Amino acid sequence: MKLEGHHKGPHRYRGRGGSKVQSKIWRRGAISYDSSDQTALYIRMLDVRVRSQVGFEPERRSSHPYLRIDFRTLHTRLGYGSSSDGSGTERRVHRLLSFQRYLHSSRLLRGISQQIPLHILDEDYNGQAQCMLEKVGNWNFDIFLFDRLTNGNSLVTLTFHLLNKYGLVELFQLDMVKLWRFLVMVQEDYHNDNPYHNAVHAADVTQAMYCFLQEPMLAKSLTSYDILLGLLAAATHDLGHPGVNQPFLIKTDHYLATLYRNTSVLENHHWKSAVGLLRETRLFSHLPAEDSLNMERELGSLILATDISRQNDYLSRFRMHLDKENLCLSNASHRHFVLQMALKCADICNPCRPWELSKQWSERVTEEFFQQGDIEKKHKLEVSPLCDREANTIGNIQIGFMSYVVEPLFAEWARFSDSRLSQTMLGHMGLNKASWGGLQQEQTAVSEEAGPSATDAENAVAGGSSSKEIPQGSLES
Numbered sequence: 241m242k243l244e245g246h247h248k249g250p251h252r253y254r255g256r257g258g259s260k261v262q263s264k265i266w267r268r269g270a271i272s273y274d275s276s277d278q279t280a281l282y283i284r285m286l287d288v289r290v291r292s293q294v295g296f297e298p299e300r301r302s303s304h305p306y307l308r309i310d311f312r313t314l315h316t317r318l319g320y321g322s323s324s325d326g327s328g329t330e331r332r333v334h335r336l337l338s339f340q341r342y343l344h345s346s347r348l349l350r351g352i353s354q355q356i357p358l359h360i361l362d363e364d365y366n367g368q369a370q371c372m373l374e375k376v377g378n379w380n381f382d383i384f385l386f387d388r389l390t391n392g393n394s395l396v397t398l399t400f401h402l403l404n405k406y407g408l409v410e411l412f413q414l415d416m417v418k419l420w421r422f423l424v425m426v427q428e429d430y431h432n433d434n435p436y437h438n439a440v441h442a443a444d445v446t447q448a449m450y451c452f453l454q455e456p457m458l459a460k461s462l463t464s465y466d467i468l469l470g471l472l473a474a475a476t477h478d479l480g481h482p483g484v485n486q487p488f489l490i491k492t493d494h495y496l497a498t499l500y501r502n503t504s505v506l507e508n509h510h511w512k513s514a515v516g517l518l519r520e521t522r523l524f525s526h527l528p529a530e531d532s533l534n535m536e537r538e539l540g541s542l543i544l545a546t547d548i549s550r551q552n553d554y555l556s557r558f559r560m561h562l563d564k565e566n567l568c569l570s571n572a573s574h575r576h577f578v579l580q581m582a583l584k585c586a587d588i589c590n591p592c593r594p595w596e597l598s599k600q601w602s603e604r605v606t607e608e609f610f611q612q613g614d615i616e617k618k619h620k621l622e623v624s625p626l627c628d629r630e631a632n633t634i635g636n637i638q639i640g641f642m643s644y645v646v647e648p649l650f651a652e653w654a655r656f657s658d659s660r661l662s663q664t665m666l667g668h669m670g671l672n673k674a675s676w677g678g679l680q681q682e683q684t685a686v687s688e689e690a691g692p693s694a695t696d697a698e699n700a701v702a703g704g705s706s707s708k709e710i711p712q713g714s715l716e717s
């Protein structure tokens with residue numbers, strides 16, 4: 241890729257809306273902001289919050305009343321204890337303060353030397369978070385702990401660290417402030433009231449993606465451009481996820497379903513949201529227009545590959561290549577295909593993590609399904625498969641998901657990347673599946689002792705039907 245016209249002069253920061261946000265005092269809650277150039281960024285961050293509090297988008301248009309549901313408010317009311325509990329304002333203030341410290345230090349360092357080591361954020365890291373980053377390639381990496389240690393900033397911190405670790409910031413002459421701003425906006429545009437599809441899931445997928453990029457097969461053939469694209473795709477792959485699935489958006493005539501013609505609705509939305517933030521922050525504005533358009537297109541092709549309803553297409557193509565042994569990683573389109581497969585694996589690798597981590601993800605994703613089911617019941621809509629908390633258990637959903645979706649994918653991935661990590665992942669999956677099976681049996685034994693009930697009968701029926709529905713109906717993406 242050619243890199244031209246990189247702007248190295250003094251940087252000016254402009255918030256969303258450019259001069260409009262300047263020369264005003266903004267006040268949200270207890271925080272006042274004057275509007276010098278730097279603080280315009282904070283206003284953008286607050287703007288996201290405010291926007292998110294009023295629903296999906298300020299200018300939604302639809303004939304259907306359900307479009308006006310703010311699902312995140314519903315989640316909160318339904319009592320799911322997410323990370324955005326009472327301390328929201330506190331968290332926001334802390335983030336702003338960290339960011340201010342970052343701006344301060346980056347201004348001090350900018351212009352002194354290009355050779356400065358890129359860990360200028362160290363003073364903002366909790367020492368323990370920093371320690372964890374030294375083992376960021378470890379498959380046992382505890383992203384929940386990391387998120388706590390970074391005060392809810394796991395996605396920004398991790399992605400920034402990885403891009404620096406690979407030297408991509410220097411190589412692509414990325415403006416660090418634009419990059420940081422981009423990552424903050426990405427993190428903020430995830431809905432942290434979603435039990436599952438939130439910024440921590442994005443951080444987890446990015447960490448898994450990093451592990452896969454380090455696999456010998458990939459490490460020796462991927463270019464820096466592939467790595468940049470892979471990490472950005474992982475970080476943004478669920479951007480703006482509303483916490484409900486595509487069938488829900490279709491049956492409620494949501495404008496996104498109309499906009500994307502009922503096809504890969506969510507994935508198109510994630511991609512377009514990512515492109516919006518790339519353009520807004522002008523992260524790649526120093527690249528030739530053709531290059532940045534290419535990058536946006538390829539980012540889309542990676543994110544769209546995470547549409548689980550298209551899993552069989554990707555899987556059979558992968559299998560065919562492996563059977564014929566004709567994957568040639570010096571070929572750019574083959575490398576792109578492998579990146580698509582890597583991102584797909586990263587996205588659904590929860591069952592391949594150690595039990596303690598895997599179990600938490602299972603609980604979260606199931607809670608998100610069930611909350612959708614609650615909304616459907618409340619509004620007298622047909623309850624989607626796997627979304628009825630009365631008829632499903634975490635165990636039956638997980639066992640079905642592993643058998644029909646995760647195992648086939650990771651079996652092929654292990655054929656491709658015949659490594660210790662692949663074996664470790666398959667090993668964890670086997671153990672986790674057995675653990676859910678054991679818990680299911682215990683539950684059955686307990687309820688049999690207590691005598692049969694209507695719920696048991698429903699469970700039995702749902703257990704049979706849900707397995708069939710999982711390949712098409714899984715929400716876990």
Ligand SMILES: [Zn+2]
Pocket residue numbers: 441445477478587716717
């Ligand atoms: Zn995902």
